[in-house]
Amino acid sequence: MSFSDWREVRIGEVISFNPSESLKKGEIAKKIAMEQLEPFTRKIANYELSKFTGGSKFRNGDTLFARITPCLENGKTAYVNILDDNEVAFGSTEFIVMRKKEKITDDMFVYYLAISPDFRNKAIQSMTGTSGRQRVQQDVLQSHKIMLPPLHEQKAIAATLSALDDMIELNNQINKTLEEMAQAIFKSWFVDFEPFRDGEFEESEIGPIPKGWKVGMLGDFVEIVDNRGKTPPLSDVKTEYPIIDVRALSGESRVIDYSNCTKYVEKEIYDSWFRSGHPKHLDILISTVGSIAEMKMFYGNKGCIAQNVVAFRSNGISPCYLYQYLQYSKGDLLSYNIGSVQPSIKVTHVIKYKIIVPDEKTMSSFDMLMESISDQIHRNANESQILIAIRDTLLPKLISGEIRVPVEEVV
DNA sequence: AACCTGACCAGTGCGTCTCC
């Protein structure tokens, strides 16, 4: 293969920016807000139906490119595929809409071009504006020159990257289903007591429970690890000891997404500074300020908890049981909010929360069931991290032609 | 050592101004 069929073009010649679309004021249409874009995620998580008042307009196959700081830097770029054919939707005024040109560019290739480091860096360098609200200069992007492969090779490049994104999305979907299953089983056993219906029940301080079970305070079944409410001296470079802060606890999955961790400490600080210790495998990390009662299971053994995060280490009950219990009780935990300016919960209050503790046999069977689900979720999340790393390594090399994808010659 | 407070930065929607 040669480069003879790749040609130098200005991006504006081969991609339409903010193509004209019409929506009447007040018309109900699908709206995709900035918050619905996840960093470096192709798929759009959600949309709402809303009256059109203004903003960017787009169709299926378009790429949405956040142009305002810090959304752009955070990689908020997405590919629209949640609309019907010929449907026009609208979104944040801070999206640049990028659309393929018929027979010149491929829509999925446009998306991968938009998330390629070269394009993103050009966009970030072009940003101007005062009061800290920097925005991309669209004309700089349009006049930026790239080497464009022929259409059939664009499709091949996009298909390669797309296959990886498909697998990542599938893993996420499987994990979502597993989480729902785990919660449904928990509810059936410990809220509705379905498997124990035929047995004897006895009164407890929070209602009837199967005979032989007990009710206790959360604090009796967990040890608490926190970091004294302070921030340790941080490392200038990425180390193997990330600080897990409130932000890292957001998201639906129980597995921490370490790409949300941006602060690290040196080994020396990790070893000496945190007097109450570090989270251990299967501890449950919970946020106590801001987005309160967000929780994750901690897998592995490296990481430090930030202030406003505490670790619950189960003591005498199964960690998976504790996790499902806390997830189910999230509403109750939120009601411990004492913050006036911003939400906050105190551990000293939360540990008084009353929980049901089943007999050992039940606990152990539940744990066996949950452990396999929990392990699978962890494995899938890990696999996704690896796929993301592969995609991010391949992407700039494919877009620039450093690595070529075999394609059928087209006559 | 734990708790509390307020400063400050980040993230986002909205309103207004300007230009075509």
Next chain:
DNA sequence: GGAGACGCACTGGTCAGGTT
């Protein structure tokens, strides 16, 4: 009059440092 540019306002989240 419509669309884009751009500043403002508000909320969320982090963190240092004072108080208990």
